Amino acid sequence: MTGVNPQRTKFYLINADEDDRVRLAVYYSTPQRLDVFADSVYIYPENAEITNDGGYNLQVRERS
Secondary structure, rough: OOOOOOOOOOOOOOOOOOOOOOOOOOOOOOOOOOOOOEEEEEEOOEEEEOOOOOOEEEEOOEEE
């Protein structure tokens, strides 16, 4: 491993059915925004508020 976070990472389930899923957690030592794509479609963060210009703002979640 290096001291720099990877710019692109792909994960595959080998010999798995198409409807098989796995929950994945990845730790990065430095905070960065991660963009997620599934089948070439951008997945917005769960705390994203879509703006009129097609962008988004991240909303702060309150801790319970």
